[in-house]
Amino acid sequence: MDHTFHLHHHQGKLTVILVVSLSLDVSVFFLTVPSEDARHSSVPPAHEVDAEFHGTGKNLFCNYHTGLNAQPCDANGHFLPPSTPPLPLTEQLPDDWSPFRNCTEFETAEFLYSRAQMSAPNINTLLDLWAASLLKHGDMPPFADHKDLYKTIDNIPIGGVNWQSFKIQYSGEKPDILSRIPNTNHYSFLNTHVPSWMSQQFDVWYRNPREVARNILANPDYVNDFDYRPFHEYSVSKEEHHYQDFMSGDWAWKQVDILATDPDTLGATFVPIILGSDKTMVSVGTGNNEYYPLYLSIGNVHNNVRRAHRDALCLVGFLAIPKTTNEHKETEEFCDFRRQIFHSSLAKILETFKKPMSKPEVARFGDGHYRRVLYGLGPYIADYEEQVLLTSIVRNWCPRCLAPRGKLDDDEALCRCEAHREALFKEDTSDVLRRDFGIVGSIVPFTNDFPRADIHQLIAPDILHQIIKGCFKDHLVTWVEKYLHHVHGKREAERRMDDINRRLAAATPFTGLRRFPQGRGFKQWTGDDSKALMKIYLPAIEGHVPTDVIRTFRAFLEFCYLVRRNVIMEDTISQIEDALRRFHHYCSIFLWLGVVPTFSLPRQHSMKHYPDLICLFGAPNGLCSSMMENKHIKAVKQPWRWSNRYNALGQMLVTNQRLDKIAALRVDFAKCGMLNGTCLSDASAALAIELSIPNVQDLIGRFLFEQLHPRDPRDHATIPLHSFPIYDGKISVVNSASSRFYAPSDLSGIGGMRREHIRSCPNWRNAHTRYDCMFINAQPDLEGMRGLQIAHALCFFSFKYKFVLYKCAIVHWFDVIGDTPDEDTGMWVVQPSFDGHSLNILVIHIDTIYHAAHLLPHYGVDFIPRAINFSNSLDKFRAFYVNKFTDHHAFEIAF
Numbered sequence: 079m080d081h082t083f084h085l086h087h088h089q090g091k092l093t094v095i096l097v098v099s100l101s102l103d104v105s106v107f108f109l110t111v112p113s114e115d116a117r118h119s120s121v122p123p124a125h126e127v128d129a130e131f132h133g134t135g136k137n138l139f140c141n142y143h144t145g146l147n148a149q150p151c152d153a154n155g156h157f158l159p160p161s162t163p164p165l166p167l168t169e170q171l172p173d174d175w176s177p178f179r180n181c182t183e184f185e186t187a188e189f190l191y192s193r194a195q196m197s198a199p200n201i202n203t204l205l206d207l208w209a210a211s212l213l214k215h216g217d218m219p220p221f222a223d224h225k226d227l228y229k230t231i232d233n234i235p236i237g238g239v240n241w242q243s244f245k246i247q248y249s250g251e252k253p254d255i256l257s258r259i260p261n262t263n264h265y266s267f268l269n270t271h272v273p274s275w276m277s278q279q280f281d282v283w284y285r286n287p288r289e290v291a292r293n294i295l296a297n298p299d300y301v302n303d304f305d306y307r308p309f310h311e312y313s314v315s316k317e318e319h320h321y322q323d324f325m326s327g328d329w330a331w332k333q334v335d336i337l338a339t340d341p342d343t344l345g346a347t348f349v350p351i352i353l354g355s356d357k358t359m360v361s362v363g364t365g366n367n368e369y370y371p372l373y374l375s376i377g378n379v380h381n382n383v384r385r386a387h388r389d390a391l392c393l394v395g396f397l398a399i400p401k402t403t404n405e406h407k408e409t410e411e412f413c414d415f416r417r418q419i420f421h422s423s424l425a426k427i428l429e430t431f432k433k434p435m436s437k438p439e440v441a442r443f444g445d446g447h448y449r450r451v452l453y454g455l456g457p458y459i460a461d462y463e464e465q466v467l468l469t470s471i472v473r474n475w476c477p478r479c480l481a482p483r484g485k486l487d488d489d490e491a492l493c494r495c496e497a498h499r500e501a502l503f504k505e506d507t508s509d510v511l512r513r514d515f516g517i518v519g520s521i522v523p524f525t526n527d528f529p530r531a532d533i534h535q536l537i538a539p540d541i542l543h544q545i546i547k548g549c550f551k552d553h554l555v556t557w558v559e560k561y562l563h564h565v566h567g568k569r570e571a572e573r574r575m576d577d578i579n580r581r582l583a584a585a586t587p588f589t590g591l592r593r594f595p596q597g598r599g600f601k602q603w604t605g606d607d608s609k610a611l612m613k614i615y616l617p618a619i620e621g622h623v624p625t626d627v628i629r630t631f632r633a634f635l636e637f638c639y640l641v642r643r644n645v646i647m648e649d650t651i652s653q654i655e656d657a658l659r660r661f662h663h664y665c666s667i668f669l670w671l672g673v674v675p676t677f678s679l680p681r682q683h684s685m686k687h688y689p690d691l692i693c694l695f696g697a698p699n700g701l702c703s704s705m706m707e708n709k710h711i712k713a714v715k716q717p718w719r720w721s722n723r724y725n726a727l728g729q730m731l732v733t734n735q736r737l738d739k740i741a742a743l744r745v746d747f748a749k750c751g752m753l754n755g756t757c758l759s760d761a762s763a764a765l766a767i768e769l770s771i772p773n774v775q776d777l778i779g780r781f782l783f784e785q786l787h788p789r790d791p792r793d794h795a796t797i798p799l800h801s802f803p804i805y806d807g808k809i810s811v812v813n814s815a816s817s818r819f820y821a822p823s824d825l826s827g828i829g830g831m832r833r834e835h836i837r838s839c840p841n842w843r844n845a846h847t848r849y850d851c852m853f854i855n856a857q858p859d860l861e862g863m864r865g866l867q868i869a870h871a872l873c874f875f876s877f878k879y880k881f882v883l884y885k886c887a888i889v890h891w892f893d894v895i896g897d898t899p900d901e902d903t904g905m906w907v908v909q910p911s912f913d914g915h916s917l918n919i920l921v922i923h924i925d926t927i928y929h930a931a932h933l934l935p936h937y938g939v940d941f942i943p944r945a946i947n948f949s950n951s952l953d954k955f956r957a958f959y960v961n962k963f964t965d966h967h968a969f970e971i972a973f
């Protein structure tokens with residue numbers, strides 16, 4: 079059942095052939111997805127009034143848009159009277175585990191398929207062993223073999239939207255080549271030089287994105303992290319605007335302004351569709367395979383949900399990657415075709431959204447209510463190459479504004495928009511468009527098929543590609559290298575690069591911090607590597623580069639951490655603009671010194687658009703492509719590894735579908751309270767060892783005195799030793815203390831809670847001793863570093879004294895140097911604290927530990943000796959930076 083149609087606006091050069099998924103094993107694809115099927119409890123929506131105080135404890139005033147007020151309705155779209163409860167749960171017995179027979183079957187399936195990702199032969203072996211051990215009891219294992227397991231998973235009725243495909247083929251004119259017939263003087267038109275891409279068919283796999291969006295809407299997991307309406311949020315005291323989740327931005331607000339003028343949209347709910355695509359490579363010994371996944375999310379779920387590894391960001395398609403020989407790669411026809419295939423594929427995949435973008439459709443929500451839904455195309459997350467493709471511009475121009483190529487940062491430029499582009503088309507020739515406006519002729523963007531969508535305004539900020547990979551890694555770090563070569567010549571530059579690499583390798587360890595044992599000279603460079611390098615780079619180049627370069631990096635790093643904040647206030651935007659101004663000011667040193675010929679770099683230029691983009695779309699970390707990079711692993715890389723690598727895509731789609739089904743069933747069972755009580759006991763064991771710190775008994779005595787007499791006004795150093803309690807009982811020593819803290823800007827658990835371990839172990843991972851540093855709360859009423867002290871954990875232990883359990887740490891103090899941070903790096907400097915000639919050591923209660931701290935040696939201008947490495951650098955230097963760039967939390971506290 080193939081049917082063919084033409085996409086009119088592409089001038090008939092392209093044919094899309096719709097093919098229903100027949101080329102794959104059809105039995106695994108379910109043809110319908112009953113998205114109204116979800117069974118949910120009733121959670122009252124938190125948006126009944128138009129303005130209210132949010133319960134965030136921050137005293138915020140929230141102003142909801144009154145245009146579309148997300149009114150609940152019944153399944154037929156008739157509005158319900160106010161405060162009608164949602165429809166009751168679909169009757170489900172608490173022991174209905176279907177299609178599984180019981181809890182054990184479901185948990186086994188989830189464990190084998192989703193978590194252990196066991197291969198089919200291994201599943202069979204395990205089930206055979208299981209059967210053998212059960213034989214004497216006359217019992218059977220949960221599944222007969224892997225086929226039985228897969229079949230049961232495929233029978234899960236929810237969570238999977240079926241995959242479909244269409245083929246796409248060039249249908250424009252093929253070139254006729256005038257060639258001389260061999261050995262004659264006759265010429266004839268031959269068709270043999272037609273490049274293969276002109277006759278090739280390209281497969282595009284996708285699943286109905288509207289069904290996927292409806293599944294996200296219906297997911298009861300997100301009910302507390304969901305905005306039904308656009309809103310503006312202000313602090314009550316300062317009347318300062320807060321930007322955070324997507325619906326707090328001005329874009330959603332303005333869209334609803336437009337929609338609300340139509341009386342048919344009354345009472346509806348606006349659902350912005352967020353898209354992203356990003357090519358990814360899977361490698362085997364024999365070669366590479368490139369895939370081009372397309373992801374979808376909705377703007378209503380909060381940024382933290384979209385960022386965490388939950389299913390609020392879904393795989394909806396695999397776009398085609400047309401390839402050709404080098405001979406044809408740069409030809410205008412092929413470039414046009416590549417653009418067309420991209421835009422036509424998107425328009426085709428998204429076509430089911432078109433109608434409910436103007437006329438509401440009824441959908442079930444996670445809170446159990448039905449609402450009338452209106453979709454709109456929202457921001458598109460893509461790297462610069464794809465932005466060029468999306469907006470049909472010439473490379474090295476800006477996709478958002480008309481700043482001239484080669485002078486991107488010189489002046490303020492007008493924003494691009496579709497209306498302007500179309501006006502230009504009427505007046506100018508394609509040569510003028512290309513030269514003066516950076517516009518590529520004939521392509522019509524996919525957004526033109528949809529109401530209210532203007533691709534230029536929908537290009538999302540992308541911290542990972544623009545700021546971290548672009549600005550930092552590709553520009554700044556490269557320029558430092560170029561600078562060294564430029565000033566010192568090759569030999570001396572290499573000597574200095576070696577020192578920088580040694581300094582990087584000597585950076586002290588820190589939880590979550592990637593190490594660079596060989597410095598940065600390795601080939602496979604990932605986004606995570608760049609993020610890690612950012613954290614430790616600044617002190618490593620100090621002394622090798624002029625002050626202005628140090629200040630460039632400081633301004634850049636501050637910009638980066640500010641835009642990565644989870645909540646961005648008007649005041650933060652001023653700070654971002656200030657950091658950007660300083661960055662442009664100091665960075666001009668690279669130009670003066672002749673290190674770089676121009677700053678007209680699109681990814682660097684994109685920094686200028688961040689303040690505006692934050693106002694439009696909320697905090698950029700809710701849209702960053704790093705979310706997609708994480709998703710690649712689960713959606714592309716792991717399923718690829720499971721496949722037999724021959725025609726892998728079909729197998730990958732099946733894997734994705736099964737994973738989605740298991741995940742959806744888990745949500746459903748959990749909602750019915752069926753998965754409570756499966757937890758493992760805490761298996762932490764304390765290790766008791768002899769302490770090798772002298773006078774530890776005196777230290778404990780002093781600690782106990784302070785605990786028992788917290789109000790004693792005397793300076794404790796003057797109290798004679800014999801006044802302290804004496805403890806000579808048992809001590810339990812442990813290797814680490816863990817603290818839970820809120821880190822919304824990191825990729826972490828839901829709600830941004832993250833657990834962090836501070837270690838103190840003489841033989842960490844059997845190779846090196848590791849003693850972590852930490853921030854200690856000294857004066858909680860003071861801000862930043864002024865209220866904190868830095869200490870080095872030597873040992874964590876606990877003991878009981880008079881029936882009270884004390885959890886403590888033996889620490890070595892650091893003293894802060896000066897009363898402000900270092901002017902160039904913006905970081906505080908500390909030195910080891912001494913009591914006479916011995917280190918200043920104390921016992922503290924672990925409740926005073928605030929967060930792990932990362933210290934980086936103050937390398938100064940000297941080259942570092944070869945004997946220094948990451949495990950001893952903390953003992954070998956006299957001063958250290960308190961690294962505020964090590965993670966988001968440190969940036970917020972070490973100022």
Ligand SMILES: [Zn+2]
Pocket residue numbers: 476477478479480481683684687
């Ligand atoms: Zn621009």
